[in-house]
Amino acid sequence: MSPMSSSVSARSTAEVNAEIRDLWQRSGGRLTPQDEREYQRLLVEWAAATGDTDRTAA
Numbered sequence: 001m002s003p004m005s006s007s008v009s010a011r012s013t014a015e016v017n018a019e020i021r022d023l024w025q026r027s028g029g030r031l032t033p034q035d036e037r038e039y040q041r042l043l044v045e046w047a048a049a050t051g052d053t054d055r056t057a058a
Contacts, residue, residue, distance in 0.1 A: 011045070011049060012049060013046055013049045013050055016042055016045050016046040016049055017046060019042055020039065020042050020043075020046065023035060023038060023039060023042065
């Protein structure tokens with residue numbers, strides 16, 4: 001496994017959310033391709049931190 005996968009759930013949702021908000025603020029709402037990759041990684045990390053793997057509607 002990659003080194004990142006071991007740290008995926010190491011941070012709280014609040015910490016990851018703060019980083020997501022910072023990314024959007026720094027980018028001015030327009031993500032570069034590099035920012036988009038970072039955003040996608042953060043979304044995966046956030047989802048893992050929530051512990052909610054089943055996102056289907058009830």
